[in-house]
Amino acid sequence: MPQPSFHDHDHSRCTGDALARAEALTAANGSRLTPVRRRALEILLEAHRAMGAYDMLNRLAGDGFGNQPPVAYRALDFLVEQGFAHRIQRLNAFTACMHPGEDHTPAFLICRACNRVAEAPADPLCAALDTAAAGLGFTVERSTIEALGLCPACKALQ
Amino acid sequence: MPQPSFHDHDHSRCTGDALARAEALTAANGSRLTPVRRRALEILLEAHRAMGAYDMLNRLAGDGFGNQPPVAYRALDFLVEQGFAHRIQRLNAFTACMHPGEDHTPAFLICRACNRVAEAPADPLCAALDTAAAGLGFTVERSTIEALGLCPACKALQ
DNA sequence: CTATTGATGTAATAGCATAACACGTCAAGA
DNA sequence: TCTTGACGTGTTATGCTATTACATCAATAG
Numbered sequence: 060m061p062q063p064s065f066h067d068h069d070h071s072r073c074t075g076d077a078l079a080r081a082e083a084l085t086a087a088n089g090s091r092l093t094p095v096r097r098r099a100l101e102i103l104l105e106a107h108r109a110m111g112a113y114d115m116l117n118r119l120a121g122d123g124f125g126n127q128p129p130v131a132y133r134a135l136d137f138l139v140e141q142g143f144a145h146r147i148q149r150l151n152a153f154t155a156c157m158h159p160g161e162d163h164t165p166a167f168l169i170c171r172a173c174n175r176v177a178e179a180p181a182d183p184l185c186a187a188l189d190t191a192a193a194g195l196g197f198t199v200e201r202s203t204i205e206a207l208g209l210c211p212a213c214k215a216l217q
Numbered sequence: 218m219p220q221p222s223f224h225d226h227d228h229s230r231c232t233g234d235a236l237a238r239a240e241a242l243t244a245a246n247g248s249r250l251t252p253v254r255r256r257a258l259e260i261l262l263e264a265h266r267a268m269g270a271y272d273m274l275n276r277l278a279g280d281g282f283g284n285q286p287p288v289a290y291r292a293l294d295f296l297v298e299q300g301f302a303h304r305i306q307r308l309n310a311f312t313a314c315m316h317p318g319e320d321h322t323p324a325f326l327i328c329r330a331c332n333r334v335a336e337a338p339a340d341p342l343c344a345a346l347d348t349a350a351a352g353l354g355f356t357v358e359r360s361t362i363e364a365l366g367l368c369p370a371c372k373a374l375q
Numbered sequence: 376c377t378a379t380t381g382a383t384g385t386a387a388t389a390g391c392a393t394a395a396c397a398c399g400t401c402a403a404g405a
Numbered sequence: 406t407c408t409t410g411a412c413g414t415g416t417t418a419t420g421c422t423a424t425t426a427c428a429t430c431a432a433t434a435g
Binding site: 376377378379380381382383384385386387388389390391392393394395396397398399400401402403404405 | 406407408409410411412413414415416417418419420421422423424425426427428429430431432433434435
């Protein structure tokens with residue numbers, strides 16, 4: 060199940076998979092995938108693109124949940140903590156994780172034309188970063204790797 | 218002239234150097250290092266740490282420049298465009314570039330305790346990222362590499 | 376001389392994020 | 406059973422970050 064956003068794929072299936080995995084993981088670790096949280100994850104998965112907290116808030120409010128910012132931020136923070144979603148710094152936005160439960164630090168490829176985001180494997184990159192940092196006496200706890208550019212589809216349209 | 222922020226160094230000298238280089242570079246490329254812009258760069262260099270746009274704005278306003286946000290954002294955007302400063306996505310903040318004119322894409326090491334930021338060389342990392350992205354058909358134009366963790370000094374205090 | 380460009384100043388607004396408090400539920404332990 | 410504590414949710418209010426739009430001015434090219 061290779062790269063997500065820049066390739067065609069059975070979307071309903073990947074959404075269902077991710078939800079099922081989220082259920083399983085939360086059940087296993089004692090945290091709770093409550094209705095808001097679950098719905099937030101569904102929305103992220105269905106959107107299949109990076110989504111701002113306020114967009115999420117509107118969707119949640121439309122579904123009968125609260126309509127104040129903390130509602131969205133709390134749900135999103137939970138999903139990020141659990142590894143079900145990632146935060147894209149550059150976009151102030153969130154995106155569903157394509158590999159929940161695998162404990163990875165991905166690189167994000169952000170298309171500046173269509174705004175889609177893909178995850179790319181970045182474990183070797185992170186390792187290199189850790190090493191470089193260690194050389195300066197710095198201990199890395201979390202890393203952010205994001206690239207802005209053009210996805211294949213948008214490049215073709217230029 | 219190795220790593221900046223996490224080591225002692227002659228700070229007034231590095232500030233002067235950077236300013237002089239900025240003068241030279243702008244003179245050479247036809248852009249103008251106007252008073253606000255120059256002052257913004259001085260402030261960044263003297264602060265020697267990442268600084269939010271509104272902190273910058275206060276400093277600039279105190280020096281007799283305008284006191285509306287665009288004043289700070291325009292100066293900072295200019296400095297970033299010219300390569301005299303970098304934006305730290307994770308902090309919504311800006312920091313003076315330690316190697317102006319060298320056209321590099323650094324990695325930033327952000328200490329979560331003292332909030333200081335150091336630049337680490339990241340050209341190999343960027344190259345790896347470009348390659349990984351190219352494998353997915355994605356063309357990288359700009360990359361952001363930031364690590365959050367503990368600097369040597371703060372680690373020692375734990 | 377004037378048309379254009381670039382820089383600055385200002386007002387207004389949009390967008391992102393969090394602190395603080397109230398309330399309800401549920402489960403563990405007295 | 407009662408109660409206490411932890412957690413989750415809702416809401417108010419606020420603060421921080423960033424941009425759009427418009428007016429003004431100076432320098433310069435034609």
